[in-house]
Amino acid sequence: MRLPKFEHLQPESLEEALDLLSEHGEEVKVIAGGTDLLVSMKQRLLTPRYLLSLKELAELDFIEEDKGRVRIGALTRLTTLIKSPLVQEKFPVLAQVAGYVAAPPLQNMGTLGGNLCLNTRCFFYNQSQFWRQARPLCFKTGGEMCHVVKGGDHCYSVYQGDLAPVLIALEARVKVARKGSEWVIPLLDLYTGRGEEPIALEVGEMLTEVEIPGPAPDCKSGGSSLTTASWGGDYQKLRYRGAMDFPLIGVAAVLHWNGEGCARAKVVLTAVASAPVVVEEASKLLEGQKPDEETIAKVAEAAYEVAHPVANVGSTPLYRRKMVRVMTRRALANAGGRG
Ligand SMILES: Cc1cc2nc3c(=O)[nH]c(=O)nc-3n(C[C@H](O)[C@H](O)[C@H](O)COP(=O)(O)OP(=O)(O)OC[C@H]3O[C@@H](n4cnc5c(N)ncnc54)[C@H](O)[C@@H]3O)c2cc1C
Ligand code: SF4
Known part of the structure; x- marks a missing residue:
């Protein structure tokens, strides 16, 4: 082609x-x-x-610590994230997830900004023009129907980026720029949830950087600006081929710990809808607790409840949904290991 x-x-x-x-x-x-x-x-x-x-914009290729946060330029390659001593020290879960994207040759080329701005995907969309011509246009290609959800009134294509759920769980914000101005928004707001137009950037706008705050104020230890000693994170990814595939589902968990237990908690899913999905119930169930097996099972159930995959990116929706439960339990167990 x-x-x-x-x-x-x-x-x-x-x-x-x-x-x-x-x-x-x-x-x-x-x-x-x-x-x-x-x-x-x-x-x-x-x-x-x-x-x-x-490619030539070196000013968008950086990773630096600044006033208690870490700022990462949009042009930073995934391999740079994986190898960065700062990322490995402060946010090991970010280095972990970058290493799960595609395969090393693609990590050498692929960037943070490109990953966050990925289009949504669907078995009926990500095909050659020749293949697609055999069917009528669907909502995402300008038509009036969906081949996946019969009678559906919108596009159900799936956001399958790996980095966004982890960065949303880390409460990252992104800087958006256009000619003459720039502003910062929570990363979650970059996603419209509309399969037809999933990224909330207008014509003339682009992403320039991502900033990640430190742990919750009462979770700092040792007096340093950021520390991994008081928080833990993990990302679980289900895919056909561990060597290169997009996620069939992905679960990110980040837990902040203080002397009492879990001070702040975020669980975020990917590949279950047209945008990353925050499991709101997880924060309510975990915060202020010392999570035991029963609590973790409740959070896994809450994640299962908000995940509604449809049959458009491989495997079956039922299997993917059941695996949300399993992988939420695994992610929380791994994130809690640091508590
Ligand atoms: C075989 C294969 C497997 C893959 N597996 C995975 C996977 O497992 N997980 C995963 O997350 N991804 C996967 N990908 C997708 C992709 O390789 C990565 O997401 C990569 O990080 C994309 O970055 P890029 O710089 O190459 O993006 P590009 O291809 O350059 O751009 C992607 C989109 O983002 C826009 N864009 C890029 N930079 C900016 C910016 N700064 N501001 C605004 N818009 C911008 C572009 O216009 C485009 O729409 C896979 C790709 C392939 C081919
Ligand atoms: S989910 Fe439906 S409308 Fe969206 S790309 Fe797939 S077939 Fe088209």
Whole structure:
């Protein structure tokens, strides 16, 4: 499959990139590592007139500690995250999950920003143009029907990014920029939940960095700005081939500990809906507790209740949903191991 024709734009600064994004509007698409975008272009899911490469923007490629938080540039490669001593020390779960994305050659190319801005996926969408032509258009391709949920009134394509659930569990925020302005939003707000248009970026906008706060104030130990001694995290991923596949489901758990027990808790799912799903009940059940098996089983049940996969990315929805329960238990047990 060949790439469609496009013009390559190579800005040398963020300012120039934002100018070009503003100038070319809907005709331009940002390309970072290209590991996802180029596949979609070969499949003619996207045929932008211009590709705006972020490759030369060294100002978006950094990992640094700053006033108690860690800031990571959008162009940071997944391999850099995996190998970063700062990430390994402060957020081992982030290095863990980056190592679960695709396979090492794709981790060498793929970036943090590209991962967070992944389009949603569906067996009826991520196919060649030839394959898709055999069926009528669906909601995601401009039609009026869904091939997966008969009678459905919207697109149920699935958000399958691995990094977002972990970063949402870490309460990360992202910086969005457009020509002349920039602002910070909670990472969760980057996701619309609409399969047709899953990423809440307007024309002319792009992601420039991610910032992760330290542990809850009463969970700091040893006087340092951030420490892993007072919190734990884990990510569990179900996939066909451990060597490279997208998640069939993923569960991230982050628990903050103080002298009394669990001070703050977040459990976030991926690959069960068109956006990452926060298990709100998990925080209520875990916070203020010393989680025992019974509590963990209740949280696993709450995760099962909010997961509603449909049959569009492999395996069966029932199996995937049941595995949410199992993997939530495993993630919590591993995250609690540090308590
Ligand atoms: C075989 C295979 C297996 C894969 N397995 C996984 C997996 O297990 N888990 C997983 O999460 N991903 C997986 N991926 C997807 C992909 O490789 C990774 O998510 C990677 O991190 C994407 O980053 P990228 O820089 O290559 O994104 P790109 O392909 O460059 O971009 C992806 C999307 O993000 C947009 N974008 C990129 N940077 C920005 C920015 N700064 N601001 C705004 N928009 C931006 C692009 O316009 C595009 O829409 C897989 C891909 C392949 C081909
Ligand atoms: S879930 Fe339905 S509407 Fe969405 S991409 Fe798949 S078939 Fe199309």
